[in-house]
Amino acid sequence: MNGGLYRSTHAAPDGQPPAEDGVTVVSVDAQGPGGDQALPPERIPPEQSGGSTTGQSAIMAVGSLVSRVIGFVRNALIGMALGAGVGDAYTSAQFLPGQIYELLLGGILSSVLIPLLVRRRKADADGGQEFTQKLLTFAATTLGIATLLVVAAAPVITAIQASAENTEAYRDLVTSFAYLILPIIFFTGVSALIGAVLNVRGHFAAPMWAPILNNLVIIATCGVFLLVFGTDKNLSPETVTAAQILLIGGGTLLGIIVQSIGLLPALRKVGFRWKWRWDPRSLGLREIGGLAGWMLLYVAANQVAVFVVVRLLNEVAGKGSASVLAFNNVYLLTMMAHGIIGVSVMTALLPKMSAAASEGRYAEVSADLSRGIKLTCAALAPIAVVYAVLGTPIAVVLFQGGNYSNDAALDTGTVLSVAAFAVLPLSISYLCTYAFYSLQGNRTVALINLPVVAVRIGAYFLLAAVLDKSLSAAGMTAANALSYLVSALISLAVLRRRIGRLNLGTVAVSLIKVAVAAAIAAALGFLVLKLLPGTGQPDGKVEALVQLVVGGAVIVIAYLGAALALRVQEISQVVGMVRRKLGR
Template identity: 50%
Template sequence: MNPPERLPIDDRTARLPFDDRTAALPIDEATVALPLIDPSKPEPETRGTAASNSAMMAIGSLVSRGTGFLRTAVMAMALGGFLVGNAYTTAQVFPGMIYELLIGGIMSSVLVPMIVRARKQDADRGEAYTQRLLTLSLIVLGITTVLAILCAPLLALAYASKATVASKDLITALSYLMLPTIFFYGLSGLCGAILNARHSFAAPVWTPILNNLVVIGTGVFYMVTFGTELILPGQMTRTQVLVLGGGFLLGIVTQALALLPALRRTGFRFKVRTDFRKLGLRHLGRVGGWMFCYVIVNQLALMLLFNLLNRSPEGKAGALIYNNVFLLLMMAHGIFAVSIITALLPRMSAAAVDGRAEEISHYLSRGIRMVTVLLAPIAVIYSVLALPISVALFQGFAFTAQASEASRWVLLVAGLTLVPMSVSQLFNFTYYSLQDTKTPALINLPVVSLRLSFQLAWFAATTVAVTAVGMMIGNGLSFIVAGLLSAMLLRRRIGRIGLRGISVAMAKAFVAAIIAAVAGLLTVYLLDANQTASKADAWVAMIVGSIVICGVYGLVALALRTQEVNDVLGLVRRKLGR
């Protein structure tokens, strides 16, 4: 699962535990008024500017996200959109969920800032500190992996209590093969954190491609060997389970091991160090403890979500369809929002160490405006072209037209949650750069309570057939509330965050998005794309509609003098000129 996309609630992450969790946006250093790095404290390992790093990451991320999505489409066509696909999707949530509880949740929020701090303050530039941290983390991961494998039946019961016995048995069988990936998720995440702290961004972006290719190969092999007939969980053989679970495991192992050469090139050498007291465990526990509270609340919400989704009857949107839709959100979120986080978090952390609050505020304001303006047309595309997208990207073989129709309404609602999700994540990582995990954890309590209350109320008041739609609406409401609460509280820490400029950029993006949506709806009507059509017709409608929406949005945004659009166009012109 490609998430983190980092993968929902989540990507991945508010993310599912997807593997391709990093992506990038070409950020123009000329548009950042304040210095990215304190010139009095240079980082010898820094390679290139924010623009060059981000441009390189953008290319890798596009390939990674593209192959990740192809992987999802292949597995959907191999397994179908209903019971077997739901079981596979649920089983692959387990290792990522446990990884998030242990390390994933504190990776960017705690470990990267602490490694950056050690590199700035320690005489050996944090080498020994990082070795101790890696040793302790690998020990914890190893023990947890063994315990998780032993608890596989309990996990299946928690996430699919009302599913059929055959479905729970299939989830358990797949889990035995997938849960060992916890260790390799952790190894991959730790190596990525060390590389990012050393301003080496390429490998964490590119290695998930290897994982995606392995799983794509697994899906193709499965279809060629076992066929594409839609079957029930009780009809799955041990060989089929071994192919699916083993392919998932092999993909993560390949991704993790591929990071080791890159880590070595940065000059880092691993050495087992057991003097863990020198890590400052009290501080690490205090900061990481709040992050653990944040993550465990989200994971409990995730467990409830999957429990409800696994109650969906055959032919209705369940775990796999919901997961596919969230992957689309995470793909757009990763290409734009996560890119800014990945490129700027080390610099925001460095600014926080030196007490440069104004610089942190500048980064945050700039990030929110860029994310909003650049994600708005994608949100319109997802909502207006929901059916053509579902048919074009997923339909085929075991994924039927009925499954595409079920996906349509989930994607339509999901498009509206894209911008709030990305903005709320930007706020979270701003807190993390300040070594503050307590505030996001406390904010998360009322936010998740609101989300769960809405989702349970929706489930009680409506039919099971529309459960996935209600789950997505609940996500969107929680992202909006989280963003508003974070903005109010963060202003007390770093001062003004440029609310006037943010409001103006959002208003311009909203106007351009509404006009683009009208143009998109007219295109859909002229192409008669609101009916389930052939895959070829759906591709035509998706491509033509996307071009119209983006074109109209861009023209309106330029007419409104939206600075962020001009910045991106100027960067593209300069790159082409070179």
């Protein structure tokens, strides 16, 4: 989890045409564990003074990369400090505020409140200052009340999410963490609202960089934990102390508080003053509720899936198998690959697709979507192969240490190898989702999501029933991959009916070439791995690092060579560009 902070990760490229109401379409990269889809596009005024769009995009791109890297350091240290058993309980408790926040505010913020703030900023004589103050007052009050009620109900919530197979000590530990972590809901909401106000006023950097403060606080907390308590191989839900719980849980809460405070200077910089104004009737809550309906349906379906996967994984938590912590770590690795490649492609294509769709040039929308799928798959294929072949070395290098044993890291690697098959379907489904957004098809996205989530949940239960308990996290990851594939297939079928021919023939030819190149790279990678010390099951970071460096180099070189020999156009273009740069 990333703290749940709403953030606009991409400013619109220069020269992007405005939408009908004079605002520019910008994509949102908001994710939650368990396979949530992208949230709808925001609409941001083009005339802001926060610097050039290109400059803002560069700042946010760097911020996103830095945040992801530091986020992995944070998660690795959490595992090292707590180990698998206590780490599972902590991660299970961490899912709760994210789920509840999304239901209370997450989806509504991006799909309803930001467009509303934009309209009032343009229409009101005071630039929407008074309306925004009233909205923040109402939202903060309701969030505060909701947070207090949720914290009071923590034992009930954790009891529902826990499994009957969990020990009493494990359930009590999740509840203890929940008391400390659930207040995050309020501060996450406040951070998100401040971020929205900043985005509407053309300031994008602070909302992007603020989560880094959160991560740094948690990293420092884990460092203190290891310094004070050391590494205890026997740390478990039965032996963890109240001081240890208070340190980790309190540090997690402090992180989001620091993140919220870190946004205040930027709020003053854009000239906004948060004055208390209680006047809910003037906000048009009925209109807001009507607009939020489809997004609530979308978010609620996803959160049901998150609830189910956490509950099923809790059945094996603390029993020496990969569980909630491993599942979440692997999910973050999957989203990193998607975020670096898939989101970048979507960011470049969405403005063009939106402009073409608004003028009825659906053939161009289709061409852009096809181009995006081919480029994304060609770029992500070697990453997927690396995850599949080198999953265990990656997990050992990233996560082993402290209280996170070699066996726990190897189990996490198995989950990562399965996640390799989710990387491409995930990004293709997102590309299709953004194509719908360019067509103003939020309702369609919400309706498609219902059978997708149904497949995901059904696969969760089926795989949990047929697989050995030690493979539960891998099974849940496979279920996610299946649901992404279903989402992509349904979306492509609906898009074909909506905009006509999708050039799927050329896409299929390109994907076949990419698959052949990936298969060659995977075969060579497996062969090299078998010849190296550890034969793919490294006993420590040194063996893992050797396998990762050598195996990764072989896979990348083999893939590029095979792709060039097969004339995969997208790879040839990238290689040609690099050659021209080096030639200069």
